[in-house]
Amino acid sequence: MSQTGVERTLGILLAKVEGIEKSIALADTQRATVHRRLDEMVSEVGDLRAEVATMKADVKDSKTITDEVKQWKQRGIGALFVSGIAGSAFGAAAVGFVIYWWESVLRVLRSA
Structure with missing residues (x-):
């Protein structure tokens, strides 16, 4: 090989x-x-993990509050039911009282 080739x-x-x-x-x-x-x-995944952990805690707290509100609602419905029964019984007793004493009431009113 020549020098130029090399x-x-x-x-x-x-x-x-x-x-x-x-x-x-x-x-x-x-x-x-x-x-x-x-x-x-x-870094972003770490931030997302922290946010998800925070959200889980918030959701857990919200669930607790929601369960309490459901219990209040059930108790309120129960109280309304009992009040309705008591009101009906009181109304029936009042009607019975008026019917039983009606003649006496009319007699007193006519004599006055």
Whole structure:
């Protein structure tokens, strides 16, 4: 091989090595970008976990309050039922009282 052939081959090899170095540098840059984005995602997932934990606690508290309100509603319906029965019984007794004493009431009213 002549000197120009050797120089030409060395030039080709040098260009290929420089191309490989550029590819490695570009890959390093891309890997750094991927790692940075992955770190951002890990941070966001951590934030989401904290938010979900907070929401779970809030929902648990809301469920407790909702259960208490349901109990109050059931007690209120029960109280209304008892009041309705008592009112009906009182009304029936009042009507019975008026019917039983009606003649006496009329007699007192007529004599007055």
